[in-house]
Amino acid sequence: MAIHWTKYSAPSAFYPMAGRSLPWLAAGTLLLTAVGVYMGLFSAPTDYKQGEAYRIMFIHVPAAWMSMWLYIVMAAYAGLGLVYNTRMAHMLAAATAPTGAIFAFLALWTGAFWGRPMWGAWWVWDARLTSELILFFLYLGVMALRAAIDDRQRADRASALLALVGVVNVPIIYFSVKWWNTLHQGATIDFSGSKMDRSMLWPMLILTVAFWLYSFVTIFLRARCEILERERHAEWVGELLDNRG
Amino acid sequence: MAEFFHMGGYGLYVWGSYGVVAVFLALELIFLARRKQALLERLTALREMEEDKS
Numbered sequence: 001m002a003i004h005w006t007k008y009s010a011p012s013a014f015y016p017m018a019g020r021s022l023p024w025l026a027a028g029t030l031l032l033t034a035v036g037v038y039m040g041l042f043s044a045p046t047d048y049k050q051g052e053a054y055r056i057m058f059i060h061v062p063a064a065w066m067s068m069w070l071y072i073v074m075a076a077y078a079g080l081g082l083v084y085n086t087r088m089a090h091m092l093a094a095a096t097a098p099t100g101a102i103f104a105f106l107a108l109w110t111g112a113f114w115g116r117p118m119w120g121a122w123w124v125w126d127a128r129l130t131s132e133l134i135l136f137f138l139y140l141g142v143m144a145l146r147a148a149i150d151d152r153q154r155a156d157r158a159s160a161l162l163a164l165v166g167v168v169n170v171p172i173i174y175f176s177v178k179w180w181n182t183l184h185q186g187a188t189i190d191f192s193g194s195k196m197d198r199s200m201l202w203p204m205l206i207l208t209v210a211f212w213l214y215s216f217v218t219i220f221l222r223a224r225c226e227i228l229e230r231e232r233h234a235e236w237v238g239e240l241l242d243n244r245g
Numbered sequence: 246m247a248e249f250f251h252m253g254g255y256g257l258y259v260w261g262s263y264g265v266v267a268v269f270l271a272l273e274l275i276f277l278a279r280r281k282q283a284l285l286e287r288l289t290a291l292r293e294m295e296e297d298k299s
Binding site for chain 1: 249252253254255258259261262263265266269270273274277278280281284285288289291292
């Protein structure tokens with residue numbers, strides 16, 4: 001299937017495309033979340049070492065992955081926006097940040113709720129945890145910087161620059177468990193494969209796809225709001241508002 | 246059923262994780278739906294004002 005990416009760099013083309021995709025994305029999110037949660041809480045067996053507490057991993061790992069992935073997506077749009085000066089790229093960068101921040105927060109939160117029974121501590125200043133906390137603050141910084149500047153173009157550029165500088169933190173998070181002696185365990189799943197049993201691997205992978213689809217839903221919804229706000233003087237937005245009745 | 250919610254003694258931690266994730270993701274969607282609704286109403290009102298002027 002040929003997708004004409006440049007076509008959707010026009011807000012007038014992106015808006016209806018996102019609108020048409022949303023019901024499918026939402027349906028996929030609901031379905032996969034239901035299947036993933038069912039498998040994670042019911043069908044996956046109890047861990048011989050961690051008991052039932054390891055079930056937190058089925059949402060902790062996908063949330064952490066998404067927090068890193070969405071940062072890369074946000075930085076990529078920020079970079080595109082800076083280089084090609086396209087409005088849509090900046091709007092998508094702005095739309096990605098809040099969802100990324102939520103997943104970073106949820107990764108930290110679920111990590112604390114797993115760490116308390118397993119390590120005996122809600123929090124430790126371990127390289128993995130600290131770099132993930134910095135990721136959360138970077139998201140907040142990018143959002144706050146954008147909100148603090150009234151001029152849209154300047155806000156776009158300033159926050160894009162911060163997003164790009166901050167991307168250095170993503171490989172630090174990823175490799176932190178190799179580079180330093182961390183309390184946080186090393187990767188169970190990496191590009192060479194998985195050390196997990198399939199009954200435990202599947203719910204984690206399914207929930208990762210569910211969170212990924214969920215991100216599409218929220219980012220598309222938010223991008224559509226951004227488009228309406230910024231393009232409200234465009235003719236097609238006027239027609240859209242008139243047709244609302 | 247009670248055994249399921251007990252989660253082998255880890256109920257607080259398991260439900261504290263799944264619950265907060267569910268609440269945050271649901272709230273994000275609710276806020277987005279509200280933002281869209283408020284935005285459409287405001288833009289429609291603005292447009293009517295501008296049309297009245299011209």
